[in-house]
Amino acid sequence: MNFTLKVWRQRGAGERGRFVIYPARDVSPAMSFLEMLDVLNQQLVLKGQEPVAFESDCREGICGSCSLVINGIPHGPDRGVATCQLYMRRFTEGTTITIEPWRAKAFPIIRDLVVDRGALDRVMQAGGYISSNTGGAVDGNTILIGKDRAESAMDAASCISCGACVAACKNASAMLFVAAKVSHLALLPQGEPERATRAKALMKAMDREGFGSCGNQYECEAVCPKSISVHFIAAFNREFLRATVAEPGPLTEIPSDPHAEFR
């Protein structure tokens, strides 16, 4: 198969970027999208040119590092898969394929198609964890929970933090990410004790990192490689309201950015 690739090239965060056109010839329909880019990069290297920087690691849809906006859709035309699980047979012969990075203020571009998703990590550092004592670990199934609840928690926990929800959102909001993380822990007994502080802390952290607000357009759900439902956003909204009303917390606030040292 033959394609014309229109690829975003940018040397660094502060630099001006632009699209560069590359022909992709004799692409096997069985190649994954990233393999097609690997071949392109080999050709560029042979020609003495700078290869296109893009991110990948597991190449089986579980690590969340591949992150390309393909023809205007994060992770490309297939639903419920990451970029690395996308195959060239999915494209129409001879067409132009536009490849862009995730675009958001919170995700500054490092190079070409690689963005810095540290903002998502800092949101997690604000409270996306449970506190537990060290020492002998408790037996796995000591606290029993219902099957339905376990399934719901697992649905939320399937988030691979790729950031496609942010990339797809008109407002570059990270609400689906935050909602999935908060819901996952709030549904489990281990997450219960800190659920109110967690909901509030993650909300503030999301705003602090410069993500937008949720406009309920549900584009996030439609591009999520794990098809995480916007039902979790409604659940998070309830969680935040509950936390605000039922557990307003101490009058002295914790400093606004407890992780300033990591920046």
Next chain:
Amino acid sequence: MTRLFTVLLTSLGSKVVVALTGLGLAGFVVFHMLGNLQVFEGSESLNTYAAFLRELPILLWSARVGLLLIAVLHVGLTIRLAIHNRRARPVPYAVREYRKASMASRTMALTGGLLLIFIIFHLLHFTAGVVDASFSDRLDPRGHRDVYGKVIHAFQNPWFVVLYLAAQGLLGLHLSHGLSSSLQTLGLEHPLLNRLFRAAGPLVAGIVVLGNAAIILAIALGVLRA
């Protein structure tokens, strides 16, 4: 107090206020439309209703102040949210394809802004009476302000017909996304009721637009006369 503000100024806190005030405005718009439909019962009915609304100054002014407060909160917070949202994506995509986002949801700021301009115009037109100098307030035989005559007079003018019908289109778009969206923002969601919640916006918006447009068209087409 500061704690309240820190909550309300988080993006979700603001959205909750926008949703509540939006629902308040939506409620007003529905009752406004139902009240207006009395034009089909003739001048006596509409003028008596209009007089009743103005009879109690306390009621009138608390409703006006309340609506103004709601509107100011709604508009003020959406402008603030819209600015943040613009900043959240400084470099736009060259190619963008939407899978789910409806036309209405993508134009909320536009339809909202145009609605604001229309609402100011509408108040100057019917409430303050400064837009159309060709009609001066007069009393009907029973001594009430002749609101009926004023409405008929307005929509016999094709310019007002076009303008008000266009405004109905804007209102319909804004409400159709806004109403369902505010339910989600408030966390009102349930597997058994989701279809209802998502249909609520377009349904209510459709009813309001049909009701209001019926009045405008009935007068414009000469079904209702002075």
